[in-house]
Amino acid sequence: MGAESYYVKxxxxxxxxxxxRFLNELTKMNVKYSSNSKNEFVIEDFLIMTIHLNSExxxxxxxxxxxxxxxxxxxxxxxxxxxxxxxIFSIVLKDHDGRYINILSExxxxxFINSMYQEKYNAFLERYGTMNVKCLPREQFYSHIxxxxxxxxxxxxxx
Numbered sequence: 001m002g003a004e005s006y007y008v009k010x011x012x013x014x015x016x017x018x019x020x021r022f023l024n025e026l027t028k029m030n031v032k033y034s035s036n037s038k039n040e041f042v043i044e045d046f047l048i049m050t051i052h053l054n055s056e057x058x059x060x061x062x063x064x065x066x067x068x069x070x071x072x073x074x075x076x077x078x079x080x081x082x083x084x085x086x087x088i089f090s091i092v093l094k095d096h097d098g099r100y101i102n103i104l105s106e107x108x109x110x111x112f113i114n115s116m117y118q119e120k121y122n123a124f125l126e127r128y129g130t131m132n133v134k135c136l137p138r139e140q141f142y143s144h145i146x147x148x149x150x151x152x153x154x155x156x157x158x159x
Contacts, residue, residue: 128145
Protein backbone atom coordinates (compact mmCIF):
# COMPACT_ATOMS: atom_id res chain seq x y z
CA MET A 1 0.00 0.00 0.00
CA GLY A 2 1.51 3.26 -1.12
CA ALA A 3 0.87 6.92 -0.39
CA GLU A 4 -2.09 6.87 -2.79
CA SER A 5 -4.08 4.04 -1.26
CA TYR A 6 -5.95 2.83 1.78
CA TYR A 7 -7.59 -0.45 2.63
CA VAL A 8 -10.37 -2.01 4.63
CA LYS A 9 -9.83 -5.38 6.29
CA UNK A 10 -12.80 -7.66 6.68
CA UNK A 11 -12.84 -10.62 9.04
CA UNK A 12 -15.00 -13.61 8.18
CA UNK A 13 -17.50 -14.66 10.84
CA UNK A 14 -18.05 -18.11 9.38
CA UNK A 15 -14.92 -19.66 7.92
CA UNK A 16 -16.57 -22.28 5.75
CA UNK A 17 -16.53 -20.79 2.29
CA UNK A 18 -14.01 -21.46 -0.45
CA UNK A 19 -12.57 -18.81 -2.74
CA UNK A 20 -14.31 -20.36 -5.77
CA ARG A 21 -17.70 -20.39 -4.08
CA PHE A 22 -17.22 -16.80 -2.93
CA LEU A 23 -16.33 -15.65 -6.45
CA ASN A 24 -19.37 -17.49 -7.85
CA GLU A 25 -21.57 -15.71 -5.32
CA LEU A 26 -20.09 -12.34 -6.30
CA THR A 27 -21.00 -13.12 -9.90
CA LYS A 28 -24.57 -13.99 -8.89
CA MET A 29 -24.79 -10.65 -7.09
CA ASN A 30 -23.61 -8.84 -10.27
CA VAL A 31 -20.33 -7.72 -8.73
CA LYS A 32 -17.86 -7.42 -11.58
CA TYR A 33 -14.34 -8.70 -10.95
CA SER A 34 -11.25 -9.84 -12.82
CA SER A 35 -8.23 -11.73 -11.61
CA ASN A 36 -5.08 -9.75 -10.91
CA SER A 37 -3.18 -12.72 -9.46
CA LYS A 38 -4.03 -15.97 -7.67
CA ASN A 39 -5.73 -14.30 -4.69
CA GLU A 40 -6.02 -10.70 -5.84
CA PHE A 41 -8.91 -9.33 -7.88
CA VAL A 42 -9.93 -6.02 -9.41
CA ILE A 43 -13.49 -5.31 -8.25
CA GLU A 44 -15.79 -3.03 -10.26
CA ASP A 45 -12.74 -1.78 -12.24
CA PHE A 46 -11.44 0.45 -9.43
CA LEU A 47 -10.87 -1.54 -6.22
CA ILE A 48 -8.36 -4.26 -5.40
CA MET A 49 -9.60 -7.14 -3.27
CA THR A 50 -7.19 -9.62 -1.73
CA ILE A 51 -8.49 -12.93 -0.42
CA HIS A 52 -6.53 -14.39 2.49
CA LEU A 53 -6.97 -18.15 2.83
CA ASN A 54 -6.50 -20.66 5.61
CA SER A 55 -6.74 -24.31 4.50
CA GLU A 56 -8.51 -23.30 1.27
CA UNK A 57 -11.20 -21.41 3.18
CA UNK A 58 -11.45 -17.63 3.26
CA UNK A 59 -10.08 -16.21 6.49
CA UNK A 60 -10.03 -12.50 5.67
CA UNK A 61 -10.62 -10.06 2.82
CA UNK A 62 -8.97 -6.73 2.23
CA UNK A 63 -10.27 -4.12 -0.17
CA UNK A 64 -7.90 -1.40 -1.33
CA UNK A 65 -9.00 1.90 -2.76
CA UNK A 66 -7.34 5.07 -4.00
CA UNK A 67 -7.33 8.47 -2.28
CA UNK A 68 -7.78 10.12 -5.69
CA UNK A 69 -11.54 9.57 -5.25
CA UNK A 70 -11.62 8.94 -1.49
CA UNK A 71 -15.24 9.71 -0.58
CA UNK A 72 -16.82 8.04 -3.60
CA UNK A 73 -14.38 5.12 -3.30
CA UNK A 74 -15.31 4.61 0.35
CA UNK A 75 -18.98 4.51 -0.64
CA UNK A 76 -18.19 1.85 -3.26
CA UNK A 77 -16.29 -0.20 -0.66
CA UNK A 78 -19.29 0.06 1.67
CA UNK A 79 -21.58 -1.12 -1.14
CA UNK A 80 -19.38 -4.18 -1.77
CA UNK A 81 -19.20 -4.91 1.97
CA UNK A 82 -22.98 -4.64 2.23
CA UNK A 83 -23.47 -7.15 -0.60
CA UNK A 84 -20.99 -9.59 0.92
CA UNK A 85 -22.39 -9.28 4.44
CA UNK A 86 -26.06 -9.49 3.48
CA UNK A 87 -25.94 -12.00 0.63
CA ILE A 88 -22.81 -14.16 0.82
CA PHE A 89 -21.43 -14.49 4.38
CA SER A 90 -21.18 -12.48 7.58
CA ILE A 91 -18.19 -10.16 7.91
CA VAL A 92 -16.82 -7.74 10.46
CA LEU A 93 -14.49 -4.77 10.00
CA LYS A 94 -11.01 -4.97 11.45
CA ASP A 95 -9.29 -1.83 12.64
CA HIS A 96 -5.52 -1.28 12.45
CA ASP A 97 -5.11 -2.90 15.86
CA GLY A 98 -6.89 -6.07 14.69
CA ARG A 99 -10.02 -5.42 16.74
CA TYR A 100 -13.31 -6.48 15.18
CA ILE A 101 -16.10 -3.99 14.61
CA ASN A 102 -19.56 -5.02 13.45
CA ILE A 103 -20.62 -3.62 10.11
CA LEU A 104 -21.88 -0.12 10.66
CA SER A 105 -24.38 2.09 8.88
CA GLU A 106 -23.05 3.89 5.82
CA UNK A 107 -22.45 7.09 7.81
CA UNK A 108 -20.73 5.22 10.64
CA UNK A 109 -18.56 3.38 8.12
CA UNK A 110 -17.52 6.64 6.43
CA UNK A 111 -16.69 8.16 9.83
CA PHE A 112 -14.68 5.02 10.70
CA ILE A 113 -12.69 5.25 7.44
CA ASN A 114 -12.17 9.00 7.82
CA SER A 115 -10.88 8.61 11.36
CA MET A 116 -8.52 5.78 10.39
CA TYR A 117 -7.09 7.53 7.33
CA GLN A 118 -7.53 11.28 7.88
CA GLU A 119 -3.83 11.90 8.50
CA LYS A 120 -2.74 9.86 5.48
CA TYR A 121 -5.44 11.43 3.29
CA ASN A 122 -4.31 14.92 4.33
CA ALA A 123 -0.74 14.00 3.36
CA PHE A 124 -2.07 12.80 -0.01
CA LEU A 125 -3.91 16.10 -0.52
CA GLU A 126 -0.77 18.07 0.31
CA ARG A 127 1.23 16.11 -2.21
CA TYR A 128 -1.28 15.67 -5.07
CA GLY A 129 -4.16 18.03 -4.31
CA THR A 130 -7.85 17.26 -4.73
CA MET A 131 -8.20 15.11 -7.81
CA ASN A 132 -11.60 13.40 -8.09
CA VAL A 133 -10.02 10.91 -10.49
CA LYS A 134 -11.53 7.44 -10.39
CA CYS A 135 -8.66 4.99 -10.76
CA LEU A 136 -7.10 1.92 -9.25
CA PRO A 137 -4.43 2.40 -6.61
CA ARG A 138 -0.82 1.42 -7.22
CA GLU A 139 0.52 1.52 -10.78
CA GLN A 140 -2.62 2.95 -12.41
CA PHE A 141 -2.60 5.96 -10.10
CA TYR A 142 1.08 6.68 -10.72
CA SER A 143 0.61 6.22 -14.46
CA HIS A 144 -2.16 8.82 -14.29
CA ILE A 145 0.07 11.22 -12.32
CA UNK A 146 2.97 10.78 -14.75
CA UNK A 147 0.63 11.33 -17.70
CA UNK A 148 -0.66 14.55 -16.15
CA UNK A 149 2.90 15.78 -15.58
CA UNK A 150 3.81 15.10 -19.21
CA UNK A 151 0.70 16.96 -20.42
CA UNK A 152 1.57 19.97 -18.24
CA UNK A 153 5.17 19.91 -19.49
CA UNK A 154 4.14 19.94 -23.15
CA UNK A 155 1.39 22.50 -22.52
CA UNK A 156 3.91 24.82 -20.85
CA UNK A 157 6.47 24.14 -23.59
CA UNK A 158 4.12 25.36 -26.32
CA UNK A 159 2.70 28.40 -24.50
